[in-house]
Amino acid sequence: MRFDPFREFERIMEQNFTSGARMPRSMPMTARRRGERFFVELDVPGVRMDDVDLTVERNVVTIRARRSGDREEGDEVIVDERPYGEYSRQLFLGDNLDPDGLTAELHDGVLQLTIPVSEASKPRQIPLGSSSGSSASSTSGST
Incomplete structure (x- = not known):
């Protein structure tokens, strides 16, 4: 996942300078990798x-x-301090992630995205083999 400094700057400016306290301020996020999957949790x-x-x-x-x-x-x-409106956030996925395999669940105000690592990015074992016609076998007896 990549960090977008301009989006973060926009979010900070929005938090500090938006008029009216009732606009949604942010969608806090945690992202972590566990094995061959990334998990992203956003508070909503x-x-x-x-x-x-x-x-x-x-x-x-x-x-x-x-x-x-x-x-x-x-x-x-009497009192209304809770924010209403639309929250929005964009995540830029690295090339090592598979956006087609993304799944999402919403439980207890937390949106959890699960994004698998792409097959091409997974470590794989490369078997060692012998090539036919190696130079070692062609050095026999010429006089």
Whole structure:
């Protein structure tokens, strides 16, 4: 996975200078490799499965999650500090990952992506063989 410094800069600017405290600020993420798979977990509290859009185009994974309030007409809001709106994040996958094998699950406000390492990137054993017609066998008896 690659780090996108411009996206991170945009996220930090959004966190610090967005007017209004009710806009979603971030989608915190953890990424780790375990064996031949990468696991990415993103916090999406209060987001239902139907409100998550996950797309893959080439090696770019785009995650969009929407969180809406549950107010009804006539509700008198006393305090409302929870962020609502759309969260968005892009992940740039390295060439060693297989975006076609990506799977996703949502449990307890955590979106978990599982991305396998591509077959071409897995270590493989190369058998040693002898080549026919080696120069060692052609040095017999010429006088």
